[in-house]
Amino acid sequence: MEVADIISISKPSKFEDVDSDIEMSDGEEPRDNGIVTPGELVTDDPVWMKGHGTYFLKDNTYSSVAGNVSRVNRLLSVIPLRGKYQPETGDHVVGRITEVGNKRWKVDIGAKQDAVLMLGSVNLPGGVLRRKSESDELQMRNFLKEGDLLNAEVQTVFNNGSASLHTRSLKYGKLRNGIFLTVPSSLVIKSKNHSHDLPGDVSVILGVNGFVWLNKTNKSTSNSVVNNKLQSTIDSKGNYDPGKGSVSITRLEEESSWEIYSDKNDKISATVRDNITRYYNVIKALSHGELGITEQRINLGYQASLQFGNIGKLIEIESMENICQDIITNERMRGSM
Structure with missing residues (x-):
């Protein structure tokens, strides 16, 4: 028995690229989103190049x-339904510090390898653009230490699959006043903005x-603080007086940076805690139903969860399925599904 007979466990499917001049055998319609299983023949045409998730054996892929x-020009690849997260430049990620090293932090972002956050890629007290000194290197654990959570952006992806992060924007930094949970990365739908303000002060x-x-x-966002301070430098005649403001922009950057790295949580009311717990269970329900997670679906799930007075019942399988069904029904009525 040949090796190919063992590996091919299902009916072969053949592809043709309608966007190029390449003609595939048999002229079958391509399946851009076709789902294949391990060992299944993707194509027997040798003109295709093998990408991630594929292997080549006797001129077959x-x-x-x-x-x-997935097909990009002549490159064929298979994107796993489940698996480790594969970072891409520009991704907004949440991670956990695993190690403090020499001018760098190692961050667990759910990928095959820990990402790297360089000391020069973060905002430090004293201004965004100032040089990083030996004193900053000695105080690295005062900014971020093992176990701390932060949100960042993927700056670079290296050839070995690891990623370099940055938190140069004030919308990134250490995370406080909340709760952490994980869902399959394939369920998080990429969008322009991944930070959302939800009803209920969450x-x-x-x-x-x-x-x-x-x-x-x-x-009290940093932008509103800056705007208020800039407004205070404008007199009643509308003239700008740079010496009138009580706090300079550099000082604002310094205060904002120290606030980002604070370990002290703010006081959270019981109502907000209940709302956070409810949203937590709603997102878990979306993950259970394998629905793509978006701001709209979180809001729809929150409205559907209000029929359950006891938040603890939201973790029951029947409740999660009811929430998912309500979301699907609502989207069908809106015509968005």
Whole structure:
């Protein structure tokens, strides 16, 4: 018995690329989102190049994972349905510090390897653009230490699959006043914005890597503080007086940076705690129903969960299925599904 007879466990499927000049055998319609299983024949045409999730054997390309077939020009790859998160440049992720090293932190982002956050890629007290000194290196654990959670952006992806992060924007930094949960990264739908303010004084960060953070909404944002201070430098005639403001922009950056790295949580009312718990269970229900997680679905799930007075009942399988069904029904009525 040949090796190919053992590996091919299902009916072969053949592809053709309608966007290129390449013609595939048999002229069958391509399946852009076709799902294949490990060992299944993806194509027997040798013109295709094998990508991630595939392997080549006797001029045939087979799938090595269960997932969706992806075609980019002549490159065939299979995106796994479930598996480790694969970072891409620009992804908004949530991570946990695992190690403090020489001018760098190692961050667990749910990928095959820990990501790296360089000391030069974070905002430090004293201004965004100032040089990082030896004193900063000695105080690295005062900023971020093992076990701390943070949200960041993927800056670079290296050839070995590891990623470099940055938190240069004030919307990134250490996370406080909330709760952490994980969902399959394939369920988090990429969008322009992954930070949302939800009803009930709750905010959510949907990390592309499947790490989710729910916290109390911080109403005193840095932008509003800066705007208020700039407004205070304008007199009644509308003239700008740079010496009139009580706090300079550099000082604001310094105060904002220290606030980002604070370990002290704010006081959270019982109502907000209940709302955070309710949203936590709603997101768990979306994960259980394998529904793509978006701001709209979280809001719909929250409204559907209000029929359950006891928040603890939301973790029951029947309750989670009811919430998912209500979301699907609502989206069908809106025509968004």
